[in-house]
Amino acid sequence: MTKFFQRLLLLNLKTKIFIILIMLFLGFVSLIFFQGISTKESFLKSRKEMLINLGEIALALTEYYYLLSKKGKISEKEAQEEVKAILRKIRYEETGYFWINDGTLPYPKMIMHPIMPELEGKICDKEEFFSAFMAQAGLQQKPFKVKPNKNLLTLGVELANQSGRSFIWYKWNKPLPKGYTKEHYDKMSYMVKFEPWGWYIGTGIYIDDVEEAFLKLIKENFLVFLLVSFLIFLIIAGVNFYFWKSIRYSIDLANTDYLTEISNRKYFLEVLDREIRRTLRTLKPFSVVMFDIDRFKNINDQLGHKAGDEVLKKVVKVVKERIRKTDLLARWGGEEFVILLPETELNGAKNLAEHLRKKIKEIEIPKIGNITASFGVTSFKVGDNEDTLMQRADFMMYKAKEAGRDCVQSG
16 A cells, blocks of 8 residues: 555656546546435435325225214215225326225235226236236335236235235336326335225336436536436425325315314324323323213204204304314214313313303303303323223213213312
8 A cells, every 4th residue: 555655656747637537537426326326215215205195195084984984974885985086086296196906815806996997896917917026015124026927916915914004116007198108117106905995095106217317317417416306306395295285185084073173083082192192201281171062962852953063063163262272172972072281280171161161151042042061171190091081081071960060070
């Protein structure tokens, strides 16, 4: 190494400059190359994350309609048709769409495919389905190469059966304004399993352009490379923003009570779980108020369910106007409601419940009179979990009922 530097010092200036330029050039090329690889990996990661978001939103939408059918609001067939109709219409990034297949093995049957409706109701055993070249089970496992001639849907179903979710890389036709291309392009798809209906919901993004973008970045100068990277970032961010905005209603459907337009029981329990963990970490108190509209059945029996629905909406309006933005009001079920009060001790929660009781009593319904409600109030205690806390709130509410209704009980 010493002899190398000695010889380097003996070189003339022109040669030294030439060597420096060569080193700078190699460093520049290496920088572009590794930046290109980094950008390529980042590009694929962003698309993968997008697919995960899309798949989970589709799953939440399906679960929402499934719960509606279980509650008897609509039939199971109607629920399935609603989900299929919504997913059939969604498009993103021009070529993105959803499909649904069942879990029949060795070859699944197509339930819904908006681009190739001719596949619906048929076993997916045609040649074009045998194009998978890579796959991944779940979200944490590493992708692995697939043996040739593996059916992509069979592979997706088998892996989703293991962990509920799967990724598949394969070649597929691209959608056109009318029909689809004859050529096949590299595509990455994400599949989620919905156990109750035996559905496997999939959606995918074409990735053939990733390699082209990588080669373009290698050939262009550093400034252009930075510009392209920035533009790619803006495009991905824009697509994510546009798509998120276009399907925001799906998320709301999964977390909102359709009648009163407040949070539903499912979402309340999710927030409650987070609040319990936060309290255990910060030792800050929180309380829960549960209340029930007294003799609500009489309103439905005398005035009809439509009038009963209006009463629920009026009660919700009164309560929403008198709680903080940090509080969470949710419909627990029927005429029962719950309020989560972060950083609120028992006395503060009792005072609020008493105030709400008086305000609700001011609501007057023709032929019925003034509405009353019974309140149960409790605070989080060491050793509580979701079940014990809500059971105690429920117990306090029924103590209020036994005490003659139109009152607040706490403990």
